[in-house]
Amino acid sequence: MQTVELTVRRTVGRSLVFQTKVLEVDANRDDPTIVVACPEGLDPLEHHFDASIAWTSALGRMEYAVTTRPERRGRGRVWLLTLTGPLTGVQKREYFRADVSIPVVVSWTDGPPAVSASTNGTEPQTHRLAGVVLDLSEGGVLASVSGVPPPVGTQVQSVLRIDDDEIVHAATVVRHVSLAGGTGVALAFADPSLHGDRLRQVAFEAERKRRRGD
Structure with missing residues (x-):
């Protein structure tokens, strides 16, 4: 099947x-x-x-x-x-890709690890960026984000909103891209098989609509 x-x-x-x-x-x-x-x-x-x-x-x-x-x-x-x-x-390691428009939230932390308050430690700072996915595959996404993206190599969490579902992936920032009116950030998913079937279905449907002129 x-x-x-x-x-x-x-x-x-x-x-x-x-x-x-x-x-x-x-x-x-x-x-x-x-x-x-x-x-x-x-x-x-x-x-x-x-x-x-x-x-x-x-x-x-x-x-x-x-x-x-x-x-x-x-x-x-x-x-x-x-x-x-x-x-x-x-x-090798290439996935079917398609142009889409899907909301995404990228979050990550920086700073030293959390330490007990009794030792006067510093909590890591959490960052959160909202954006829109422009290019989707089961292996990762290219998204346009508002604000300063995390540095290349940063481990992040991405949350895609597809219909009424939230698709959550651990991911790595692999590059930044200059876009008209914004900044693009490319993410590679840590485990493409996690939601691979769902994302491949979304990509296929988007490409089918594009080719049919929908």
């Missing part, structure tokens, strides 16, 4: 990008075939001669060129994807 990105290139019009799931793999055929659920919004009886399937693994983003054809199985209407080329586009 691996979640994958399916790109369909039609003769006329824009390419369409959908998120779907692998239902099974027929590896014993002369032409190995991947069985996927028909993406929502497409005709289950369509054939496609120029398509590709991509996913993210521990090695990075991987992609195969495929053709698609419809079939009915026990699960109902499915698409059979036949590989038409070798594995390509492997990029």
Whole structure:
């Protein structure tokens, strides 16, 4: 039930990008075939001669060129994807990214560790910046923030607001970016798998809407 990105290139019009799931793999055929659920919004009886399937693994983003054809199985209407080329586009530690607009709060502390008040210790200072995510992947974000961002290398907590949910990650500041009217801060999540499925779904949906002109 691996979640994958399916790109369909039609003769006329824009390419369409959908998120779907692998239902099974027929590896014993002369032409190995991947069985996927028909993406929502497409005709289950369509054939496609120029398509590709991509996913993210521990090695990075991987992609195969495929053709698609419809079939009915026990699960109902499915698409059979036949590989038409070798594995390509492997990029280590790279994730599917998309332009989005999602509220984010970045917080971090500095100063010496907390010490008992009886020793006249100093409490660390907590900082908090609100911003908007501009670029999202399961591995991290680029956000525009108001105020001075934490230095590169700082360990922070990021809280993304998606619908009514708060998606919390421990993260590291990896770079600062100059943006028109503000400052950008790029964060790399400590554990991309923590909310990976959810963020990948959000990125796929944002890219699908962009390509359809929504």
